[in-house]
Amino acid sequence: MPRTAPTVWRRLRRHRTAVAGLLVLAVLLLISAAAPVLFPEDPTEPRFERVLRPPSSEHPLGTDNLGRDLLTRIAYGGRVSFFIGVLAVSFSAIVGVPVGLVSGYYGGTFDLLVQRLVDLLLAFPGFLLALTLVAVLGVGVTNVVVAVGLATAPVYVRLVRGVVLSVRSQTFVEAARALGASDRRILFRHVLPNCTAPVIVQSTLQLGTAILTAAGLGFLGLGVKPPTPEWGTMLGEGQTYLFSSWYMATFPGLAIFLAVLAFNLLGDGLRDALDPRMKLA
Amino acid sequence: MGAYILRRLALAVPTLVGVTVVVFALIRLVPGDPARLVLGLQASEEEVQRLRVQLGLDQPLPVQYVRFLGRLLQGDLGRSVVTGEPVAREIAARLPATVQLAVASTLVATAAGVAAGVVSATRQYSWLDYLVMTVALAGISLPVFWLGLMLMLLFSVHLRWLPAGGYGTPAHLVLPTVTLAAFSVAIIARMTRSSLLEVLHQDYVRTAWAKGLGSRAVVLRHALKNALIPVVTVIGLQFGGLLGGAILTETVFAWPGMGRLLVGAIVARDYPVVQGAVLVFAALFTLVNLAVDVLYAYVDPRIHYG
Numbered sequence: 173m174p175r176t177a178p179t180v181w182r183r184l185r186r187h188r189t190a191v192a193g194l195l196v197l198a199v200l201l202l203i204s205a206a207a208p209v210l211f212p213e214d215p216t217e218p219r220f221e222r223v224l225r226p227p228s229s230e231h232p233l234g235t236d237n238l239g240r241d242l243l244t245r246i247a248y249g250g251r252v253s254f255f256i257g258v259l260a261v262s263f264s265a266i267v268g269v270p271v272g273l274v275s276g277y278y279g280g281t282f283d284l285l286v287q288r289l290v291d292l293l294l295a296f297p298g299f300l301l302a303l304t305l306v307a308v309l310g311v312g313v314t315n316v317v318v319a320v321g322l323a324t325a326p327v328y329v330r331l332v333r334g335v336v337l338s339v340r341s342q343t344f345v346e347a348a349r350a351l352g353a354s355d356r357r358i359l360f361r362h363v364l365p366n367c368t369a370p371v372i373v374q375s376t377l378q379l380g381t382a383i384l385t386a387a388g389l390g391f392l393g394l395g396v397k398p399p400t401p402e403w404g405t406m407l408g409e410g411q412t413y414l415f416s417s418w419y420m421a422t423f424p425g426l427a428i429f430l431a432v433l434a435f436n437l438l439g440d441g442l443r444d445a446l447d448p449r450m451k452l453a
Numbered sequence: 454m455g456a457y458i459l460r461r462l463a464l465a466v467p468t469l470v471g472v473t474v475v476v477f478a479l480i481r482l483v484p485g486d487p488a489r490l491v492l493g494l495q496a497s498e499e500e501v502q503r504l505r506v507q508l509g510l511d512q513p514l515p516v517q518y519v520r521f522l523g524r525l526l527q528g529d530l531g532r533s534v535v536t537g538e539p540v541a542r543e544i545a546a547r548l549p550a551t552v553q554l555a556v557a558s559t560l561v562a563t564a565a566g567v568a569a570g571v572v573s574a575t576r577q578y579s580w581l582d583y584l585v586m587t588v589a590l591a592g593i594s595l596p597v598f599w600l601g602l603m604l605m606l607l608f609s610v611h612l613r614w615l616p617a618g619g620y621g622t623p624a625h626l627v628l629p630t631v632t633l634a635a636f637s638v639a640i641i642a643r644m645t646r647s648s649l650l651e652v653l654h655q656d657y658v659r660t661a662w663a664k665g666l667g668s669r670a671v672v673l674r675h676a677l678k679n680a681l682i683p684v685v686t687v688i689g690l691q692f693g694g695l696l697g698g699a700i701l702t703e704t705v706f707a708w709p710g711m712g713r714l715l716v717g718a719i720v721a722r723d724y725p726v727v728q729g730a731v732l733v734f735a736a737l738f739t740l741v742n743l744a745v746d747v748l749y750a751y752v753d754p755r756i757h758y759g
Contacts, residue, residue: 292471296735299697304731307719308482384596388701391598392716418606425599433594
């Protein structure tokens with residue numbers, strides 16, 4: 173049974189690593205959200221009089237090959253990376269959850285077709301599928317969102333279908349049906365709530381994966397187009413200057429790592445907090 | 454057992470055919486005219502039309518697909534738009550480097566992951582356990598391309614122990630292998646730990662302790678054998694992530710494999726090569742999972758081959 177939000181919050185607060193993840197995430201989100209206030213410089217405008225400066229009090233993380241302040245660009249880059257992550261995961265959940273719900277509940281030919289399609293898509297390694305989709309659709313923020321989202325959707329179909337199958341034959345669903353509830357009512361009032369917890373956990377973990385995948389595409393030069401700051405693209409630009417200016421590749425990568433780690437910590441914590449069988453100290 | 458392998462092989466055929474359909478359909482979604490793409494903007498409309506007929510692009514899609522499949526079965530993947538070379542030859546030249554990297558990483562990841570998992574599980578809640586699990590969590594969160602660059606900074610630029618990129622000697626293999634293995638080590642360590650912890654609580658393990666066996670015999674000979682069964686599956690599944698990671702790792706270390714071929718082809722809009730490389734990657738993943746399934750039936754006597 174789904175737990176109430178206050179209970180989950182109380183359990184989550186006692187989960188030390190989840191709290192650590194939440195804090196890291198809060199800091200990263202705050203810096204990204206407040207970027208225009210905190211960093212008045214234009215993150216895209218070249219400043220050729222100060223290219224490739226190492227970290228100093230003036231530029232805490234140094235400047236890039238076009239003289240742009242790296243801290244400014246990482247803060248603005250967070251907006252792009254989080255934006256892509258949230259949109260891609262929402263997109264895949266919006267596609268995957270209803271399909272999994274219907275597929276698991278009604279079964280039959282539709283279920284069979286969907287499962288074969290899911291099998292097929294899962295026959296492609298996730299990053300390869302996203303890469304191929306970008307190759308076909310072209311680069312840019314929208315296409316990266318669609319590519320990463322579509323590559324992730326099969327995961328939701330499979331997850332939700334599994335939950336539906338395990339819930340469908342339980343007594344409370346049978347009771348609802350015996351009372352004359354319509355399929356729609358059973359699906360939305362009785363089956364869907366049981367999917368909420370696993371979907372929330374999966375989405376948190378998937379946010380990390382989505383940011384990682386999008387950054388990988390950016391690193392290969394197949395993601396967000398420059399001069400827009402995006403962590404993976406910045407890292408790709410920094411690779412050229414790795415030997416002379418280590419900071420250019422190091423700090424954007426650190427940002428990706430921290431964001432993904434935070435989502436993974438939070439996701440693990442949420443899983444424990446939402447699982448009534450888990451005892452938390 | 455033989456019959457089981459045959460049946461499992463037969464089941465993989467529809468998946469492989471499906472993979473060709475998906476790849477074929479995806480590449481046909483590319484906006485623009487492939488013939489125009491080959492000939493460039495200067496070519497006349499007649500020339501483009503002639504190539505269209507020559508490539509069979511004037512035929513309906515199902516006909517095109519059947520022809521594509523027919524050629525594929527003969528090992529013909531078309532010609533590169535950029536070099537004019539047969540795609541199959543280009544792939545054959547690059548495949549060994551990728552397989553070498555993938556196999557080396559899988560071996561390293563399995564050895565390190567299982568060892569770390571055993572250490573962690575046998576000392577549950579000790580500082581060592583926390584350390585291993587923390588490092589493992591970091592391992593699954595690390596961007597593989599960033600890890601590669603950081604290792605390169607440390608071992609090639611500062612310490613000058615290993616080459617920063619390239620291919621050929623065993624020394625060239627070290628950094629790419631470690632980079633690519635990191636994610637899998639973490640996954641395998643986590644799986645081994647939880648699986649072994651479960652087995653260690655079972656009755657037959659208590660019996661083994663009770664009859665006075667040493668901890669080495671109990672853990673390694675009795676418990677680990679059964680605990681490794683789910684780990685085998687994970688090794689197969691993470692192979693997909695490994696292939697994705699290989700694309701990035703090869704780019705970081707200038708490793709002349711399929712990943713760099715694919716990325717270069719995408720940048721150059723060389724769609725026959727993109728198509729061929731994606732097909733080979735997906736087929737590789739499918740075949741590895743097939744092999745794992747067969748291996749699984751072999752190591753787990755509870756699975757019937759009937």
